[in-house]
Amino acid sequence: MQKHPDLTSSVHDAGGRMTRQRRVVLEALASVTSHPTAAELYDLVRQRLPGISPGTVYRNLKVLKDLGYVQELDFGADASRFDANVASHYHVRCDCCARVEDIPMQPTVGIEDAQPALTGWQITGHRVEFHGLCPECKAQQAQSHQQEGE
Amino acid sequence: MQKHPDLTSSVHDAGGRMTRQRRVVLEALASVTSHPTAAELYDLVRQRLPGISPGTVYRNLKVLKDLGYVQELDFGADASRFDANVASHYHVRCDCCARVEDIPMQPTVGIEDAQPALTGWQITGHRVEFHGLCPECKAQQAQSHQQEGE
DNA sequence: CTATGTGCAAAGATTTTGCCCATAT
DNA sequence: ATATGGGCAAAATCTTTGCACATAG
Numbered sequence: 001m002q003k004h005p006d007l008t009s010s011v012h013d014a015g016g017r018m019t020r021q022r023r024v025v026l027e028a029l030a031s032v033t034s035h036p037t038a039a040e041l042y043d044l045v046r047q048r049l050p051g052i053s054p055g056t057v058y059r060n061l062k063v064l065k066d067l068g069y070v071q072e073l074d075f076g077a078d079a080s081r082f083d084a085n086v087a088s089h090y091h092v093r094c095d096c097c098a099r100v101e102d103i104p105m106q107p108t109v110g111i112e113d114a115q116p117a118l119t120g121w122q123i124t125g126h127r128v129e130f131h132g133l134c135p136e137c138k139a140q141q142a143q144s145h146q147q148e149g150e
Numbered sequence: 151m152q153k154h155p156d157l158t159s160s161v162h163d164a165g166g167r168m169t170r171q172r173r174v175v176l177e178a179l180a181s182v183t184s185h186p187t188a189a190e191l192y193d194l195v196r197q198r199l200p201g202i203s204p205g206t207v208y209r210n211l212k213v214l215k216d217l218g219y220v221q222e223l224d225f226g227a228d229a230s231r232f233d234a235n236v237a238s239h240y241h242v243r244c245d246c247c248a249r250v251e252d253i254p255m256q257p258t259v260g261i262e263d264a265q266p267a268l269t270g271w272q273i274t275g276h277r278v279e280f281h282g283l284c285p286e287c288k289a290q291q292a293q294s295h296q297q298e299g300e
Numbered sequence: 301c302t303a304t305g306t307g308c309a310a311a312g313a314t315t316t317t318g319c320c321c322a323t324a325t
Numbered sequence: 326a327t328a329t330g331g332g333c334a335a336a337a338t339c340t341t342t343g344c345a346c347a348t349a350g
Contacts, residue, residue, distance in 0.1 A: 127226075131273070167303085
């Protein structure tokens, strides 16, 4: 499921240089579906490039985002999360543990019809995020409620 | 358009104490439609309570949010924005100036139908945000493009 | 009176940036 | 060679928190 057939030259074409650090950041992000924070991604990347610095990860995430290779998800969490899947898709976030997952549904196409209500705005996209309790947190909460006798 | 007929007693009922600071924070937020950041709200509140501290504003925003009197909008901006309109509604954010406005449309009710795709999750809500260029930034951008001859 | 809130300032957390060296072209 | 990127550490932001005092109920 390769979204960008030739990452190296594509990114290079866009004006950047595909350094090893940049490639590893992108590959690490593309290799997981967990929507990691920058810090989590830093840990992942360090498994391959032990000497990389956090600043480099942040810098490259910003570059890759500007080039459209990565999207940033900062709905309601302390730290931004990142996603190498830039295709239009929606997310669910757990109110309890802040985990973010993809929603296996087609984007609601008709929603772009809201545009007429936005006089004067030039709309380039929209984001949808559901939130609630993930299966794990739901189970934990059920347990603790039981203990409380509530 | 008063959403909470008796703010003081309601908040008190929920366990908090309606201090002057808390009331002014809530009233200031309710008096604007600009979805201010905590810092902007702090400036607003200081017009009435010059001695208030930023920490108090943050603390009370969190309390009021937990009590359901305020919602926090942290879509893609550096700082969270706050909204005293807790009714379900959508927002537009300007990619250029970060301004946030309400969208004058009814929430897309059918969207909650995505729930079946979320096996094991207990969904409690969803958020929709459009983004693009606000009228002002669109005009500015058109001007600068003209100057560049591009 | 007593629990809760406030002011202040310090600490946390996340992210950005300046500086100088490294590296790709 | 030269421009772009990396490592490091400091700084910038935004937000939270500990503590002593104030205040609502």
